[in-house]
Amino acid sequence: MTTTVAPISRGRERPHTLDGWIWLAMRYSGILLIPLAWIHVAIQDVLVGVNRINLNYVAQRWALTGWRVYDVALLALAFGHGMNGLRQVLEDYLTSDVARRAVRWVIFFLWLAIAAVGLVAVVGGVR
Numbered sequence: 001m002t003t004t005v006a007p008i009s010r011g012r013e014r015p016h017t018l019d020g021w022i023w024l025a026m027r028y029s030g031i032l033l034i035p036l037a038w039i040h041v042a043i044q045d046v047l048v049g050v051n052r053i054n055l056n057y058v059a060q061r062w063a064l065t066g067w068r069v070y071d072v073a074l075l076a077l078a079f080g081h082g083m084n085g086l087r088q089v090l091e092d093y094l095t096s097d098v099a100r101r102a103v104r105w106v107i108f109f110l111w112l113a114i115a116a117v118g119l120v121a122v123v124g125g126v127r
Helices: 018-048 055-061 065-093 097-123
Strands: none
Touching: 018 065, 065 097
């Protein structure tokens, strides 16, 4: 008598909740954030040197669209990760669903406001 075993599926079920989608976005964006951050450190701190970074250097760098896109991506990903971490820590201490929902909305609007200021600084920045 032979017994057959169903093959094990390695795929994961897709998330169906907002938290599931955020979890997935954090994993994928984290893969992109690590090289962006290390390349930034290598260029700014090692190759250029912090003592040589001034307004003229930033103006020359941001004269190229590619550097602006790079800095916006780095800003958005890093700030998004930080705000999501803040949300998770605060929700650990909240027991009320109403309080959790309020914290989520406050953090979301805070993230939008600060991200908008950063975007305006990079996109409409130094001329």
